Amino acid sequence: MFDLSAFDLSAFDPSTLAVPIVGAPMAGGPSTPALTAAISAAGGFGILAGAYLSPDALRAEIAAVRAATDAPFGVNLFVPEELVFDAAAFDEYRARLLPLAGMFGAELPTAPAYTDDAFAAKVDVLLDERVAAVSFTFGAPAPKVYAAFADRDIATVTTVTTLDEARIAVASGSTALCAQGIEAGGHRSTFEILADDSEIGVGDLIVAVAGLGVPVIGAGGVGGVDDVRAILAAGAVAAQVGTLFLPTPEAGTRAAHRAALADPRFTATATTRAYSGRLARALVNDFVRDFTDVAPPVYPQVNTLTGPLRRAAADDPQVINLWAGTGWRGARPASAAEVVAHLNPNN
Structure with missing residues (x-):
């Protein structure tokens, strides 16, 4: 059993971050323990992508994050359908x-x-490892899953694209929401594979879900600090950012993907x-x-x-x-810590 005594196991509250930046989980390569650790160590909150990893590989990556920082971090899972x-x-x-x-x-x-990407087995890993937060993409798991994490004082963040999805997540027990606007890069977190995309912008979605009684993280279209400020002004407590971390040395982004972000052909x-x-x-x-x-x-x-x-x-x-959000033109080669500092609205 990994020694957890050195780590802060208190449930994640996005409203208390030193820098209101959440590192988006980017499954399939870009998300790495080094990137997750660097974002959290810089005062934001890194979320490690657990999708496409075996349960044993996920446990090893969690250990690697903890070896790099004692700052709290989260892990994301895809909800199967x-x-x-x-x-x-x-x-x-x-x-x-x-x-x-x-x-x-x-x-x-x-x-x-x-x-189902070994969903249940990975839930067990996260309950055992007691990371600060678990985020869900593609749906809200059963209320008993949220309750199990609550019993371990582990926060839960459910990514939503509509008000109806947000209501389902909160009713199921999610302690926070990630309001994913149409501007966000990578997979849309629609709860149903066959559903048409609502195409709601991040600002409007934050306003729509802000009254449900849980903290809201806004995701989508961040190309610079002004976009972070707009997300906060809409009522979110933090902005989730993915694309701007793709060119960082800590990310596992393919070379061709890094180059494309700056290529005028795109x-x-x-x-x-x-x-x-x-x-x-x-x-x-x-x-x-x-x-x-x-x-x-x-x-x-x-x-x-x-x-x-x-x-x-x-x-x-x-x-x-070439996953990318609409703010991709703001992506520049820089360390993850530099990206967090650049996006800090308090600077």
Whole structure:
């Protein structure tokens, strides 16, 4: 058992942060223990991405964060949702991808199985490790999950995109909300895979959910300190930031992704299901243009399908997923601590 005696295990309250900046969990590579630790050590609150990690790997990454800082931090999990598998839509999409996969020598799986990403086992890890906070994306788990964390004095943050989702989260026991506006990069946290995106901006969403009796973190479109100030002015107690941390040396961002953030060839972002089957905001590249209109809403199987292609084309920014929010032009190479300081509205 890891020795927890040196760490602050009090439940996370986003309204008490020295710097009102929360580091967004960015699963699939960019999120690292070093990045999480650096954000927390700088006075913000880092959230480690637990998605796509095995329970043992998650436990090891938590230990790595604790080895780097004694500041509190959180961990994010994806809430699973299993749909009836649309085999015909999946097969049609796979066929459309085969020519591109062939160019890179990527073998695409034929019928990847549904996985819940070991959600229950990772909940057990987080209960055991007693991190300061657990955040949820893609839904609100059962009330008993929130209650189990409350019993361990672990705060819970549920990412929402609508007022209805926020009401569900608070009724289920979430102790804070992350109001994710349409401007945010990466996956949209809609509670249902098949749901249309409400496309509510972060400011309007904060105002809509601010009266539910829990602290609200605002997420989406941060390109500089003025955006942080606008989020706070709307009623949030902190701003969650992801894209601006992508170029930091602590992040595990691919080189092609880092370069694309500063590449003038990329002029816009858009939401797409092309990479994972779930809506996510990315820089518009050839893959987004070619496959957004034909990708089926099948998650996580589409994510598994495109994985080999994305790995084989890791150096090609026209193929890989370039997750980015609308404030991506503010991303600059700098340390995570420098980014936190630059975004500090109290400076």
